[in-house]
Structure formats: C-alpha cells, structure tokens
Amino acid sequence: MSTAPVFNLKNPCLATMKLARKLSREGSPKDTRHFEIDLRGSGLTFEPGDSLAVLPANCPDLVQDILKAQGWTGGEAVEDLNKKPSTLRGALTTTCNLATPDKKFLNAIVAKTSNAPELVKLLEPERKEQLEAHLHGRELIDFLHDFPDAKFEPQEFISLCKKLLIRLYSISSSLKANPDSVHLTVATVRYHTFGRDRKGVASTYLAERVALHETVIPTFIKEGKGFRLPAPDDETPVIFCGPGTGIAPFRSFLQERSATAAKGKAWLFFGEVSSRTDFFYEEEFNEYLKTGVLTKLTTAFSRDQPEKIYVQHRIAQHAQELWEWLEAGAIFYICGDASRMAVDVDQALHTVVEKAGGKSPGEAAEYIEQLRKDKRYRRDVY
Numbered sequence: 001m002s003t004a005p006v007f008n009l010k011n012p013c014l015a016t017m018k019l020a021r022k023l024s025r026e027g028s029p030k031d032t033r034h035f036e037i038d039l040r041g042s043g044l045t046f047e048p049g050d051s052l053a054v055l056p057a058n059c060p061d062l063v064q065d066i067l068k069a070q071g072w073t074g075g076e077a078v079e080d081l082n083k084k085p086s087t088l089r090g091a092l093t094t095t096c097n098l099a100t101p102d103k104k105f106l107n108a109i110v111a112k113t114s115n116a117p118e119l120v121k122l123l124e125p126e127r128k129e130q131l132e133a134h135l136h137g138r139e140l141i142d143f144l145h146d147f148p149d150a151k152f153e154p155q156e157f158i159s160l161c162k163k164l165l166i167r168l169y170s171i172s173s174s175l176k177a178n179p180d181s182v183h184l185t186v187a188t189v190r191y192h193t194f195g196r197d198r199k200g201v202a203s204t205y206l207a208e209r210v211a212l213h214e215t216v217i218p219t220f221i222k223e224g225k226g227f228r229l230p231a232p233d234d235e236t237p238v239i240f241c242g243p244g245t246g247i248a249p250f251r252s253f254l255q256e257r258s259a260t261a262a263k264g265k266a267w268l269f270f271g272e273v274s275s276r277t278d279f280f281y282e283e284e285f286n287e288y289l290k291t292g293v294l295t296k297l298t299t300a301f302s303r304d305q306p307e308k309i310y311v312q313h314r315i316a317q318h319a320q321e322l323w324e325w326l327e328a329g330a331i332f333y334i335c336g337d338a339s340r341m342a343v344d345v346d347q348a349l350h351t352v353v354e355k356a357g358g359k360s361p362g363e364a365a366e367y368i369e370q371l372r373k374d375k376r377y378r379r380d381v382y
C-alpha cells in the first residue's frame with residue numbers, strides 16, 4: 001500500500017521554483033507576481049481552496065545590517081530558535097523574526113543602555129497605544145542603530161527574537177489542470193519608513209531571493225476548510241468576488257471547473273487598480289467566458305476614472321441579477337483584503353438583499369446570516 005507523505009512545519013516539502021513572472025505591467029503601482037512551484041516527485045497534493053504555507057528566509061542585507069550593527073561576523077556558533085546548532089547568520093536568516101520588536105526585546109535594549117529614557121517611558125504599562133504607534137514601521141534594526149551602545153552576545157540576541165513564522169498563500173491552480181506544480185499569486189510588500197526601505201519577508205523572498213530551480217522552498221498545505229466548490233455535476237451557481245490577490249483561489253476554482261466540465265453558472269467579480277496594468281490573467285478569463293466555464297465577468301478598476309470604483313460598487317449596480325442568482329441558490333465566495341474590502345462587500349450584499357429583495361435592514365441581516373449558516377457565504381480573507 002502506498003502512503004502519501006505527510007508534510008507539515010516539522011517536515012516541510014522542499015520544492016523549487018519552476019516559473020516566476022510579473023502580473024503587474026509597466027506603470028503599475030503594484031508588484032504582483034505569478035509563481036509556479038515544481039511538485040514533480042514530491043507527493044504533495046492539494047484541493048482548490050487550499051493554501052500553501054511557505055517558510056521564508058530573511059533578506060541577507062537586513063541580516064548583514066544586524067551583524068554589522070553589533071560587530072559580529074556571522075560565523076559565530078549558536079543554537080537557532082529550532083534548537084539546532086547553526087552559525088549566527090544562518091539562525092538570523094531562517095529562524096528569527098527580525099521585523100516586529102516586542103516588549104521583551106525593547107526591555108533588553110533599555111537594560112543595556114542609559115541613553116533610552118524615552119523608550120523606558122514608552123514601556124510603561126499605561127502607554128500601550130503610544131508604544132504601538134512608535135513600533136509601527138520600525139524593525140529590530142532601528143533600535144540597534146538608535147542605541148549603538150546596546151551590545152548583545154550572539155546567543156542572547158537570538159533568544160530575544162520571536163520565531164520567523166510561515167506565510168500562507170491561496171493556491172491559484174488546480175492539479176487537474178497543472179498536475180506538476182502549484183501556482184501562487186503574490187503581491188510583493190515593499191515600503192519605506194524612517195529612512196529605510198523595508199521588505200515583506202515572504203513576498204520578497206519569493207520575488208527576489210528564490211532562484212529558479214535552485215533555492216529550496218520549505219512548504220506544506222493548509223487545508224481551506226469549507227472553501228470548496230460544489231461537486232461538478234451540482235448545478236448550484238457560484239459567485240466569486242476576488243479583487244487583487246483575492247483572485248487566487250478563483251483561478252484555481254475555474255481551472256478545476258474547466259477540467260471537470262462543471263455544471264452550473266459561474267460569475268466572477270475582479271478588481272484592481274487599472275485595466276491596462278493590473279488585469280491579472282485577463283486572457284485566461286476571457287477564454288473561460290468563451291468556453292462557458294465563466295458565465296459572467298464583472299470588473300472594477302479603481303483608478304481608471306476620477307472616482308474610485310470597487311467590486312462592491314459593481315455588486316450594487318448588478319443588485320437585481322445578483323439577487324436572482326442568490327435566490328436560485330448561488331454560493332457567494334469572497335477572498336482578499338479583510339480589513340476594508342470584505343467589510344464593504346458584506347455591506348453591499350446587505351444592500352442588494354434590501355433593495356432587490358425588498359427586505360428591511362433586519363430581514364436582510366437575517367437573510368445573510370442564513371446564507372452563512374447554509375454555507376453559501378464562504379470567506380477566505382486576510
């Protein structure tokens with residue numbers, strides 16, 4: 001009997017990058033990329049709706065800056081945060097969170113220097129909010145630069161760091177269409193604060209530091225519980241709302257529906273900044289429209305006109321038709337930004353039910369709650 005390998009944090013699948021290309025075109029304010037990670041011979045499998053966990057490595061320049069600030073070579077022998085023997089450079093690169101200083105780290109800084117009276121104040125329990133505001137946009141390196149007399153032993157420094165965590169990415173392919181690889185759609189995080197260029201750890205690890213066919217990427221699958229398609233012969237209509245990188249699971253769903261000749265109608269809402277520079281996977285979606293895999297494609301390009309147009313504005317414009325789909329039993333799926341987009345789309349859905357369904361705000365809330373209970377309102381937001 002053959003047993004599939006079980007991959008997890010302790011036993012990740014070591015995969016390599018097969019293809020990487022920019023989805024954002026010249027002139028885009030974004031840097032969103034498409035990645036294909038090679039699965040040949042790995043035994044790693046997944047379902048559409050799952051996410052890929054990536055265990056990233058820190059940027060070597062940031063590690064070098066930390067070594068330099070403390071006067072270390074990087075070759076010092078230490079135990080890393082997985083309790084494995086390592087060089088200091090290795091431990092900082094693969095096991096330490098160098099981005100988000102916490103109170104433990106800051107207390108260690110103030111214990112080493114007499115030049116930090118303001119930091120001492122910020123650490124008082126009643127100044128929690130001021131401390132949070134102070135930390136926003138600052139990383140460990142900022143405090144090492146601000147307080148150069150705070151010097152640590154290599155092992156002491158490692159033990160002050162939190163662990164570098166995995167990052168999750170919604171899978172944007174189906175094994176039925178692409179049996180040898182797993183695809184991701186990733187927005188590269190870069191910003192500038194306090195005089196320093198900053199990099200999101202995992203998104204720039206994939207975009208800048210993972211070489212094609214060479215660097216091993218530790219990965220495993222995180223099951224997308226509940227974020228699943230109906231069976232191919234099920235005629236339930238599906239509505240996908242995936243602006244930005246939220247498009248990822250829906251590309252996977254559409255590949256799967258194409259490969260299984262799924263019955264039932266499918267409607268995709270996609271939004272990005274500009275139709276010219278950020279219409280990710282445009283040709284594929286147009287092809288799905290032609291072949292009938294996609295019944296309807298509605299786009300919202302926020303910066304193609306003076307006023308912002310977002311997916312929720314399109315939902316409102318199509319209120320009557322969307323209501324009819326919901327009344328026909330459609331499942332509404334949403335993926336992408338949790339803090340603003342998903343909240344606004346939820347509000348738009350309430351308005352659809354009120355306006356097109358002729359319901360009071362209270363009845364609309366009950367209707368949406370029932371959708372949730374019936375697992376017809378499925379969310380994968382971050």
Ligand SMILES: Cc1cc2nc3c(=O)[nH]c(=O)nc-3n(C[C@H](O)[C@H](O)[C@H](O)COP(=O)(O)OP(=O)(O)OC[C@H]3O[C@@H](n4cnc5c(N)ncnc54)[C@H](O)[C@@H]3O)c2cc1C
Pocket residue numbers: 051099136137167168169170171185186187188189190191192193199200201202203204245246248380381382
């Ligand atoms: C289930 C799930 C699925 C996901 N799917 C996808 C996906 O398909 N595609 C995708 O791109 N992402 C996806 N994400 C998000 C992804 O996991 C990462 O959070 C994202 O890529 C950023 O990780 P990073 O390591 O590059 O950045 P990090 O090193 O984690 O840095 C991000 C942090 O930087 C800080 N920051 C960012 N901008 C600024 C600023 N201007 N000023 C100050 N601080 C700032 C914030 O604290 C922010 O949290 C998903 C998340 C989840 C939970």
Ligand SMILES: NC(=O)c1ccc[n+]([C@@H]2O[C@H](COP(=O)([O-])OP(=O)(O)OC[C@H]3O[C@@H](n4cnc5c(N)ncnc54)[C@H](OP(=O)(O)O)[C@@H]3O)[C@@H](O)[C@H]2O)c1
Pocket residue numbers: 030032187243244245246271272273274300301302303308310311312336337338339340341342344345382
């Ligand atoms: N906290 C932040 O300020 C911030 C900013 C960007 C991204 N992010 C995060 O970065 C990750 C990746 O972002 P992404 O590249 O996938 O896309 P995104 O930043 O979510 O943008 C995708 C599209 O959604 C639009 N949008 C902005 N606010 C919206 C809202 N309230 N409702 C609906 N649409 C809205 C954007 O328009 P406009 O950009 O033209 O407004 C853009 O057209 C997400 O996790 C997101 O939360 C955070």
